[in-house]
Amino acid sequence: MKMLCLCLLPLLSQAQPTATDTARLGQHLRYLTIRQPARSAAHPAVLDSVASYLARHLRAAGGRVARQLVPADGTTYQNVIASFGPEAGPRLIVGAHYDVCGEQPGADDNGTGTAALLELARLLGQSARPLPQRIDLVAYTLEEPPYFRTPHMGSYVHAASLRAAKIPVTGMVALEMLGYYDERRGSQRYPLGVLKLLYGSRGNYVTVAQKFGGSGRWGRRLARRYRASAGLPVRRFKAPAWLPGVNFSDHLNYWHFGYPALLLTDTAFYRNAHYHQSTDTLGRMSLPRLALAVDALRAALLP
Template sequence: MKIILSALLLGLLLGEAKAAPSVAPADTARLHRYLTFLTTTPQPRSYQHPAVLNSVAAYLSRQLRAAGAHSVGEQPYAVRGQTYRNVLASFGPLDGTRLIIGAHYDVCGEQPGADDNGTGVAALLELARLLGQQPRLPNRIDLVAYTLEEPPFFRTSQMGSYVHAAALKAAGVPVRGMVALEMLGYYDDRRGSQQYPIGPLKLIYGSRGNYVTVAQKFGNGRFGRRFARQYRATATLPVKRFKAPAWLPGIDFSDHLNYWKFDYPAVLLTDTAFYRNRSYHEATDILARLDMRRLGLAVDALLATVLGNAF
């Protein structure tokens, strides 16, 4: 009888395991295709080439619609006589508190911007595709591709993320939190490859640039703490949780800073940018230098964190 009961129990467990929904991993070939498009535009994706930015915005819209977003739109605004636009897509319930996940698609100057911030945009598109495969999402998730993050607009109200955050605040939209995807594809396993704004941090976080970090400022609230904990728990690549005063160089060097301005909790998910990648804002920031496998793992952990709904 014990053997029979054990066999029945095992059968039930196996049946449950087979019935459990599986989540497909990020497709590294797709990530590579997204990045190939972004890094081979006729001119760089900078504010000096608005026609190129418009073509990228149109491409992002097509990809987000194909992913199954229930709404895709643009948020145009004028700067220096030109029209620039954020691209917006929503998944999950129409109502309720929103989670914002965003990445800027412009570059600084005349360079391809593979890591900065092609990898953030590629991650956003692949996350969209994976979200579109889910039968049900627990909360509304808005994905936003921002324009004009880079100089000369950084830290101004002309940043696409400022325009978006300000519009949310003006409309009284409830936001659970925001995640900025900023450079997620460059890794270096050699000792001494990772730098920090303060030297002693190397003793805590190590000298190898082989991890993703979730960075946030002090006083960022429960969202940041729970997001960082869940992301680290689900990731299969090394993750460092970094919390510091807002004045520390690098802690606010992306679109999340504008959500802080409107009292929304926000975190930065990054490969640490120029603290590791010496090709930051250089012509050598090319696709060939990136690690598609680890970029895919970063997306996998992001999807698992979002679906886990732990925050």
């Protein structure tokens, strides 16, 4: 992996064997950021092409694939859903948005979450044991502005459809920016300065973010399993929903409909200064760390 920026080179010495394939992660990220960089609502044909790519790979992984239409301002966009495990019973949702904000490649936001979703699908499809419950992997459209916090978000449409159909949901995990890590002191920022004393100043960890009362017993168990399984540092962060960043992704819509949900992230703009910029490129990502984050999620979902 020669594309890591200089500030991330120390991570190479910490590389560990993973079930997740870093070469596949790189393949997906190259497609998303180089072949299809304009993945915004302004380019619906590009988003349709990306949806077809995602559906193809999710189906190849063994998922039962469906597309969910998401209308917005006279244009129809698509969520892509892949189901694994039994048809009936409660569902566990893992989702990541594949659109970007404006005209930028969106490697971390949210190419890394989308690539992680595809690799998780491959790992679920290869599971030697039957899955204990149905797991739906959902690639969302329209998470970014101008549709963020509106009923046009792909995740709002999906969560609303579950509620309307009275489908029981065990919980939801949002994958949002999981590829940027920095070992330098002072590389991690926080919404409140005092948090640096608790979590440290190095941006070298994955955060499991939850709101008070937003994920319940299921969220606590999953967070513990994730941390116990991870081959990289993990910080569990629980805060009120009004704290900036806690609800800045697709999990907020599952909270809205009363479903337990949490966020896995590298903390986005609190660490990655290239957030929503043209410089959010593949060369700044740590694929070994992204692979470890996916491995931990697989282990947490299949204890």
